[in-house]
Amino acid sequence: MGTNLLDAELVKRVQAGDTGAFDILVQKYQHKVINLVGRFVSDHAECQDIAQDSFIKAFRAIQNFRGDSQFYTWLYRIAANTAKNYLASRARKSPGYTVDVDDAQHFEGESGLKEYSNPENLLLTDEIKTTIFNAIENLPDDLKSAITLRELDGLSYEEIAEVMDCPIGTVRSRIFRARDVIDKELRPLLE
Amino acid sequence: MTDLDDKLSFLLDDHPGENADANLDEVIADVNLQYRMRRYHMIGEVMRHVLPQAIDTSFHGNVMARIHDDNLQQNAGQPLTETPARSASILSWITLKPFAGLAVAASVAMLTVALWQPLKQESGQNDDSLVSADQQKIQQLAKQQIQGGVVTASTRVQPFGMRWKVERETPGLQQKLNAYLVTHTEYSSSMQSLIPQARVAGFDSQQ
Numbered sequence: 001m002g003t004n005l006l007d008a009e010l011v012k013r014v015q016a017g018d019t020g021a022f023d024i025l026v027q028k029y030q031h032k033v034i035n036l037v038g039r040f041v042s043d044h045a046e047c048q049d050i051a052q053d054s055f056i057k058a059f060r061a062i063q064n065f066r067g068d069s070q071f072y073t074w075l076y077r078i079a080a081n082t083a084k085n086y087l088a089s090r091a092r093k094s095p096g097y098t099v100d101v102d103d104a105q106h107f108e109g110e111s112g113l114k115e116y117s118n119p120e121n122l123l124l125t126d127e128i129k130t131t132i133f134n135a136i137e138n139l140p141d142d143l144k145s146a147i148t149l150r151e152l153d154g155l156s157y158e159e160i161a162e163v164m165d166c167p168i169g170t171v172r173s174r175i176f177r178a179r180d181v182i183d184k185e186l187r188p189l190l191e
Numbered sequence: 192m193t194d195l196d197d198k199l200s201f202l203l204d205d206h207p208g209e210n211a212d213a214n215l216d217e218v219i220a221d222v223n224l225q226y227r228m229r230r231y232h233m234i235g236e237v238m239r240h241v242l243p244q245a246i247d248t249s250f251h252g253n254v255m256a257r258i259h260d261d262n263l264q265q266n267a268g269q270p271l272t273e274t275p276a277r278s279a280s281i282l283s284w285i286t287l288k289p290f291a292g293l294a295v296a297a298s299v300a301m302l303t304v305a306l307w308q309p310l311k312q313e314s315g316q317n318d319d320s321l322v323s324a325d326q327q328k329i330q331q332l333a334k335q336q337i338q339g340g341v342v343t344a345s346t347r348v349q350p351f352g353m354r355w356k357v358e359r360e361t362p363g364l365q366q367k368l369n370a371y372l373v374t375h376t377e378y379s380s381s382m383q384s385l386i387p388q389a390r391v392a393g394f395d396s397q398q
Contacts, residue, residue, distance in 0.1 A: 005205050009215060019258065020219040026251050027229045031236055034243050034250070048247055055254045056261070121245040128246070132237040150204065151235040157206065176200035183230050190230065190248065 040083035
């Protein structure tokens with residue numbers, strides 16, 4: 001799933017002084033960074049702090065980012081190094097396995113976080129997941145297929161159009177409509 | 192459903208499309224669009240099972256608040272518009288920098304004077320009395336060392352720093368004075384240099 005163009009444009013704007021563009025990058029990558037840091041630190045509060053520090057370090061250093069690598073690779077490397085430095089400074093051990101910074105972007109699946117400082121967040125997350133999965137189940141087949149091929153399989157619009165045998169414009173519309181339907185169910189939980 | 196919502200979805204999937212800059216400007220300026228984008232991200236994360244087990248809805252706000260609190264915009268080095276307060280601060284520093292140097296120099300000078308005064312008082316004599324005493328001793332020594340000779344050298348003590356300046360065209364006086372210094376230096380084990388040795392040695396010999 002390519003995210004290079006949007007990230008590159010956002011990074012360019014941040015480097016030009018647009019803090020709002022960094023705001024979007026934070027929203028986009030916050031959960032991925034938290035997941036990555038969670039491989040190193042099991043405590044929820046510490047994980048949140050390290051993830052925050054990682055974003056702030058990235059913001060401070062973004063003038064040095066030349067685009068030689070993708071932004072999220074660069075960001076993940078900062079997060080991994082921040083977590084490792086934290087563990088070194090606290091002389092703590094990671095939760096039993098290590099994460100190579102080059103492979104960090106491929107980490108998916110269950111989070112390694114073991115402790116939660118706020119049970120409400122845990123409950124909210126479960127409710128979000130349930131709501132989204134229920135909304136997907138209730139989608140029409142064409143919308144469900146489009147959003148699944150896009151989000152789960154990571155296919156491009158062109159590839160989805162080929163699989164579904166329809167124009168790219170239709171794919172674009174189906175994906176958006178699927179998101180819009182799910183969002184209508186999700187939005188009340190987060191307001 | 193709006194046209195911009197559709198573009199937002201398209202943008203999210205890394206298809207900038209037409210007027211991508213304008214669309215991005217709208218997203219950056221519109222908090223509601225940002226929240227929608229965040230929910231769209233969340234949908235994908237849930238489907239891929241990468242949403243953390245406990246999300247913190249205040250995380251993003253905390254990060255941005257810290258960025259603003261730490262005033263990180265200025266540290267990032269981008270060409271931000273300087274605030275009047277910051278400009279005034281820089282201007283005042285540039286203006287006051289030479290005076291800061293002068294203030295340091297004046298402080299050092301005052302400290303030196305303050306330290307010098309007690310040292311002078313500890314000696315029990317001021318410079319004039321020392322010169323006067325030395326002048327008398329030298330005159331007495333000259334009388335003892337140059338017995339019967341015509342003394343053409345001036346034994347008058349010069350102002351501070353010039354007291355040992357004699358008329359060098361008088362070889363006899365210079366030779367005798369040197370002999371006197373060498374002789375008395377042998378008994379001045381605690382002395383550090385020639386000029387003080389000569390003066391104190393003369394004092395010792397008088398004692």
